[in-house]
Amino acid sequence: MSDADVDSDARQFSRALMVAIESGDVDVQATAWSDVRDVLARLSESRAIHGASPSETATFVLSLKQPIFHALRRRATDQNQLADLIWTASTLLDQLGLLVTELHQKAREGVIARQQQEMMELSTPVITLWEGVLALPVIGTLDSARTQVVMESLLQRIVDTGSVIAILDITGVPTVDTLVAQHLLKTVAAARLMGADCIISGIRPQIAQTIVHLGVDLNAVTTKATLADAFALALRRLGKAVTRTPPRSESASLTPAASAGA
Amino acid sequence: MTSLSAESLPVETSEHVVSVRQAVRRRAVELGFSLVDQTKIITAASELARNAIQHGGGGEVIIETIALQGRRGLRLAFADRGPGIADVARAMTDGYSTAGGLGLGLSGAKRLSHEFAIEAAPGTGTRVVIVRWK
Amino acid sequence: MERIPILKMSGFLLVSIQVDMHDQLAMQLQDDLTNRIATSGARGVLIDISALEIVDSFIGRMLANIAAMSRVLDAETVVVGMQPAVAITLVELGMSMPGVRTALDVDRGMALLNASRAAGDTGHDDVPVS
Numbered sequence: 001m002s003d004a005d006v007d008s009d010a011r012q013f014s015r016a017l018m019v020a021i022e023s024g025d026v027d028v029q030a031t032a033w034s035d036v037r038d039v040l041a042r043l044s045e046s047r048a049i050h051g052a053s054p055s056e057t058a059t060f061v062l063s064l065k066q067p068i069f070h071a072l073r074r075r076a077t078d079q080n081q082l083a084d085l086i087w088t089a090s091t092l093l094d095q096l097g098l099l100v101t102e103l104h105q106k107a108r109e110g111v112i113a114r115q116q117q118e119m120m121e122l123s124t125p126v127i128t129l130w131e132g133v134l135a136l137p138v139i140g141t142l143d144s145a146r147t148q149v150v151m152e153s154l155l156q157r158i159v160d161t162g163s164v165i166a167i168l169d170i171t172g173v174p175t176v177d178t179l180v181a182q183h184l185l186k187t188v189a190a191a192r193l194m195g196a197d198c199i200i201s202g203i204r205p206q207i208a209q210t211i212v213h214l215g216v217d218l219n220a221v222t223t224k225a226t227l228a229d230a231f232a233l234a235l236r237r238l239g240k241a242v243t244r245t246p247p248r249s250e251s252a253s254l255t256p257a258a259s260a261g262a
Numbered sequence: 263m264t265s266l267s268a269e270s271l272p273v274e275t276s277e278h279v280v281s282v283r284q285a286v287r288r289r290a291v292e293l294g295f296s297l298v299d300q301t302k303i304i305t306a307a308s309e310l311a312r313n314a315i316q317h318g319g320g321g322e323v324i325i326e327t328i329a330l331q332g333r334r335g336l337r338l339a340f341a342d343r344g345p346g347i348a349d350v351a352r353a354m355t356d357g358y359s360t361a362g363g364l365g366l367g368l369s370g371a372k373r374l375s376h377e378f379a380i381e382a383a384p385g386t387g388t389r390v391v392i393v394r395w396k
Numbered sequence: 397m398e399r400i401p402i403l404k405m406s407g408f409l410l411v412s413i414q415v416d417m418h419d420q421l422a423m424q425l426q427d428d429l430t431n432r433i434a435t436s437g438a439r440g441v442l443i444d445i446s447a448l449e450i451v452d453s454f455i456g457r458m459l460a461n462i463a464a465m466s467r468v469l470d471a472e473t474v475v476v477g478m479q480p481a482v483a484i485t486l487v488e489l490g491m492s493m494p495g496v497r498t499a500l501d502v503d504r505g506m507a508l509l510n511a512s513r514a515a516g517d518t519g520h521d522d523v524p525v526s
Binding site for chain 3: 276277279280283284287297298300301302304305308309312356366367369370373374
């Protein structure tokens with residue numbers, strides 16, 4: 001945050017503050033203070049997004065205390081009046097400080113929620129492997145909320161693409177607990193109700209152990225060791241086959257001995 | 263919990279099951295529920311409405327849009343005039359049925375909701391309340 | 397009295413459920429359909445539920461019943477077009493309908509029926525049929 005930004009923020013804030021104080025109302029939630037609140041909301045948000053801490057943001061407001069107290073001391077005619085004035089000013093600034101902290105917090109929460117959403121979408125890419133075959137490589141820990149997003153996007157893509165086989169590859173999933181295993185089973189069951197088959201691939205040995213120890217019944221589900229095996233099975237089910245063909249001319253030119261007739 | 267708006271519908275015939283579903287859908291859409299959330303709460307409503315008719319001899323439902331700590335949700339309170347349920351725990355098990363159904367009504371509705379409460383002392387009718395938050 | 401229409405096409409019966417069914421209407425459909433299977437000699441039934449916004453345990457049970465009854469009457473039933481939200485909810489409800497065959501849409505359901513009819517009619521896997 002540059003000095004010029006701080007300067008312009010400070011100017012806007014003090015201008016709005018002056019107008020609000022003129023009103024004589026000392027409740028910062030009152031309408032007279034709406035400009036002040038707007039200025040603070042905007043600057044808390046931009047600071048929160050740029051990674052400032054809540055105390056840094058609050059200091060912006062609270063650092064006004066000293067100059068204001070000095071000014072009051074100069075103006076005050078007697079001790080009692082000074083005490084009253086300082087009390088009013090102090091209460092006001094505390095309210096504003098709390099308000100700023102709250103706004104900062106809210107902005108941070110907004111950032112986190114947005115990032116979570118983005119990560120969720122990024123981490124659940126549904127890929128078309130072949131006409132009629134979808135793959136969903138799941139990477140990272142599956143919790144209840146994420147599994148639900150994964151499940152819904154996979155099922156929606158099945159409808160959108162008219163795919164009859166979906167491969168759920170969990171090579172990138174470190175651990176599976178009972179709840180997640182059940183979510184996977186539910187996904188498979190839901191896909192079947194829609195008329196598509198699910199194959200689960202990439203189950204790690206330790207996950208296989210966990211599944212058996214937890215007593216989760218995966219008998220109704222087709223499982224394959226790797227995504228490649230699952231894909232081969234999918235093609236077989238679609239009545240397609242991968243065959244070996246003679247090497248192409250590029251490779252033939254590298255090794256003249258293997259002629260095109262091979 | 264604040265009630266934002268509420269309506270009461272009769273639950274006496276199987277046509278009422280359809281009108282309860284439609285009323286619940288209308289409110290779920292108003293609240294901006296996702297399609298899956300809409301489907302879940304409508305299905306739960308359908309199960310409970312049918313239960314109230316088949317086992318409780320009919321009754322009514324209060325459908326309410328509620329708010330709590332910044333969250334909004336849908337609250338459905340079914341009350342019937344039936345004999346109540348002697349063994350609530352047993353009635354909540356999957357597959358337990360007294361009417362030759364699948365026995366998924368109560369347990370299924372619970373799984374489809376975020377909150378579930380049942381009061382069913384014998385002789386006072388059954389009251390089931392479910393909430394699904396946005 | 398309102399009824400869900402049952403169409404006959406190329407040896408199959410096709411039902412497309414377009415309305416939010418109340419329970420009597422569902423029971424009526426179950427009756428009508430089993431009667432039509434018997435009288436028409438159809439060997440396959442397609443039930444298109446792509447327009448249904450919910451399937452609760454009652455409708456789920458009706459679908460499972462139709463599938464079981466048609467099997468007794470020597471006809472195969474395929475339920476087609478269930479929406480993702482409906483499928484998720486039905487599984488959460490505790491109904492995975494293991495006895496019911498499913499397909500993504502009417503075309504694929506028809507292909508499934510043709511394939512199983514071909515396999516069933518010949519009784520020999522090695523005899524090519526078209």
